[in-house]
Amino acid sequence: MALTGTISEELKSAHDYMFEDETAAANTTTTGEAQLVGGAQGELELVAVVGDTDIVITDTKALTVKLTGAETEGGSFVDVATLYTVTASGATTLTAGTELGRYIVKPSDPLWGKAVAVNDDTGIVGNLTVYIRRVAR
Secondary structure, three states, rough: OOOHHHHHHHHOOOOHHHEEEOOOOOOOOOOOOOOOOOOOOOOOOEEEEOOOEEEEOOOOOEEEEEEEOOOOOOOOEEEEEEEEEEOOOOOOOEEOOOOOEEOOOOOOOOOOEEEEEOOOOOEEEEHHHHHHHHEEO
């Protein structure tokens, strides 16, 4: 019976979430709170998943989920990595619970990170979750 990753994937504290079932707001950029994720020597991974509600994207519209970072909590955050991006071809549904992407935080990345979701869809619906998990070594 393999339990690798089970605890970190099922049990989370409030501080393990960068987005927790965040509503995909229409035609906007949504930015989560700053989290201290750097300096962990590659032991932390960000996982982006569709939350409890399917995400529906209108034809030709785009959704991008990324990590931004800064050396201080109140610093100027810049793009670090893209966890997921899609431009819909026809109406596109991302089913609740679907994993969208993962990113292992590198030692060279900034200490503080924020999850950012960007979309240009006035009709988008659904929820997004980005959580932090420890990579078993």
